[in-house]
Amino acid sequence: MNIKYQYLRLANELEREIRTGRYRAGEKLPSLRSLRARTGRSLTTVYQAYAELENRGVVDVRNKSGFYARPQIDRILPLPASENRLIKPHRVAINALSAMIQNSMTAPKMLPFGAAIPSPALLPLKQLAQEIRGAAAGYATGKMIGYGHPLGLPELRTEIGKQAVGWYREDSGEEIIITNGCMAAIDVCLRSVARAGDIILIESPTFLCYLQLIEDLNMRALEVPVHPESGLDMDLLERALDEHDVRAALFNANFHNPLGCIIDEAAKRRLVETMTRRRVPVIEDDIYGDLYFGDTRPLPLKAFDRDGMVLYCSSFTKSLAPDLRIGWTMPGRFREKVKRIRFNAAIAVPQLGQLAIARYLAAGGFDRHLRRMRNALKKQTSDFALAVARYFPEGTRISAPKGGMCLWVELDRSLDTLRLFDRALQQNISILPGSLCSGTGRYNHCIRLNCGYPMNEAAEQGIATIGRLIREVGGG
């Protein structure tokens, strides 16, 4: 991405200096005037740069006394522990538990720290409503009746292709297939490459819906531990593939759920090459890829896929329109089977929502919206981390996400976060207990927090309440 504006370039430079430790947390930053003198830029540019950094949660502005470096998220608390022990493939049985928890999440007046959902305030809802009204005009004329194109609305597929410019090559034979959201894409892809009894390699901890899906399809999960900062360990991955007959793998290469980490490009390349050489299809969930906290959009695994072995899945659910549930897949060499299974399971995806999103994207405001949303999520996440550091017992560890909207919190090993979940629920606070993030029970002392909502007084009180409950439940 080219940086168009002077102030953004300056903000990025300053952020790098803070990140690399040139300014410590709480340290005073150069005044407007001295920064103008030092950089030769206008006072307006310097002021805009600080305003941008305030939005990003990188600096605090104190009235009359100037600008201060805020604690960086990867310095607030230690990282969660990481293991490099392999776990045996196992049947999954977390569904009963997670159904109970999901039912509880939708209660009104609940503090929404459970499911990973952005605040409506972060979304361009007025524009979306306008595009829906525009799309509805097609109904009155009968144009939107019928099943539409079997792969999805052509206008939308064109816009999605534009978003993937640089790594999506239409002439490679790759196809974009629209689905009812990202999990529906993953469901269809998984059913296209594996069947009951097969071993599916996943990261650990992982996103609960993957585990549920694997359970529903009577497959087995092989969990490979993920480092909270550097992501999947390639050597460990190779060992897992040597020791087990893995039929398919399912990865979050960008902003792992729940850890928020990312693997670097060299590792991505090696990952795709390894899986391609071993002929193990890779299902990639890139739903958080646009929600990076750094300077540029990280490439997906798909960008390194020369042989069609990566089944890329994503959606607009986290970044634009949670309710419309418009997802897509680029299924590489598996496209014929994916098309067929998608058709059989769902017949079609409503054209109404597809057209509304295609119109929104074509109107050109998506990049600006994403930039605002990323800044907000980055700031919210560091606000949540600070609140956790303030209110949770000593010994608490947290992840240092590089994107997305989740924070992973590791508590004392003796703490049962299912009990914590129950107690929090009684206080109208929803959290995600770590027992749902593995089929093995080894994250029972962890929780995942959604940082999609701003840190206001109610949220801060919520975090304080959880801190108190942790001490009550014991182990703190």
Place this chain on the structure above:
Amino acid sequence: MNIKYQYLRLANELEREIRTGRYRAGEKLPSLRSLRARTGRSLTTVYQAYAELENRGVVDVRNKSGFYARPQIDRILPLPASENRLIKPHRVAINALSAMIQNSMTAPKMLPFGAAIPSPALLPLKQLAQEIRGAAAGYATGKMIGYGHPLGLPELRTEIGKQAVGWYREDSGEEIIITNGCMAAIDVCLRSVARAGDIILIESPTFLCYLQLIEDLNMRALEVPVHPESGLDMDLLERALDEHDVRAALFNANFHNPLGCIIDEAAKRRLVETMTRRRVPVIEDDIYGDLYFGDTRPLPLKAFDRDGMVLYCSSFTKSLAPDLRIGWTMPGRFREKVKRIRFNAAIAVPQLGQLAIARYLAAGGFDRHLRRMRNALKKQTSDFALAVARYFPEGTRISAPKGGMCLWVELDRSLDTLRLFDRALQQNISILPGSLCSGTGRYNHCIRLNCGYPMNEAAEQGIATIGRLIREVGGG
């Protein structure tokens, strides 16, 4: 249903007289004056009754010479042959073929005799567009963001419950769960009660999507022949259950696809009792239930379900809003598993479409719309049957549907309708070859025609062209 209007009561009486043979096809009916004298009703009422019967396709109006009985659909041509031989359970492999055919159906300017789709002209599109615009207002306020109620929008579930008044008992513990269309409901229900390798009992011929689903889930199909008039044979069904370890069954009790037949209430009751006694879950697809050609809405199997063994599935796709893909299931005693699998496969159904339909239903025009649509479908179906009788070779047999929008046409046994399909496609006519309606190949000489569009000049020419192609392909 209470009949509110005098003219409707009179129209129903006249239709019964024509149906029971008191007037033969082509016979002149009483004049307005003589009918007024005979019935004691007003001239307006008598006139309205004839207009209604013209709409229903029961009488022809000839200028100046009066009213004539039209040929009744069950008298136009002989019924297709029916078998009572049982077929062994088999693995299904029709997907590759059907994908090719589905891709061809969506081409523009195609005569739409293939997929069962109603003409946009039969749908209340302006009102729907208005309700969508109304629902979109919820977006601007952020009210529709998030996943909503895990079972689906409460307002919509209430309206669906009202439609099922008389047989849906909320206090029985039954629940309505919203899905992304009817096939998604069936997919989830089938996955909830059976797994890979299991035998699923279905009717034969059947709806191609059932076969595809069974193939995708690696299950086996056991096809039980259906009589084109009386539907499923209960004795044959019992034999099938005796001889095979059937894990679940999937039935169209109302307006079987493709035959359009219905089983009577006594048979429905016996069917549910038999399956309940044998503990075989019944998935019921009632998508055509509202599109009856008779006087009243036939009861679904679910109405006879005392033990929660029927998983009822339906949607608004055929009757109201094809694009929105809002379906639902009432899964009886399997509800916890159905809820879970639905959640895992799709997470949520867009609230936008749910709210638009809930608003439409609450506004109260659905019954009137359905009445108009039923009349149109009934007339269109008999128009198609008449055109088939006129243009297809001698020896052709057709079904006499009692509802829905399909006509099943049996041609000479030596005719390969896949070749006919290819030839018709070259003429921009889409039909459904019978090879897709069974995994056994025994309907290769049959086709299914969609009667969802009005019989106009282009459609009549299309039927004439198919007639010509049948003779060319051979076997005619």
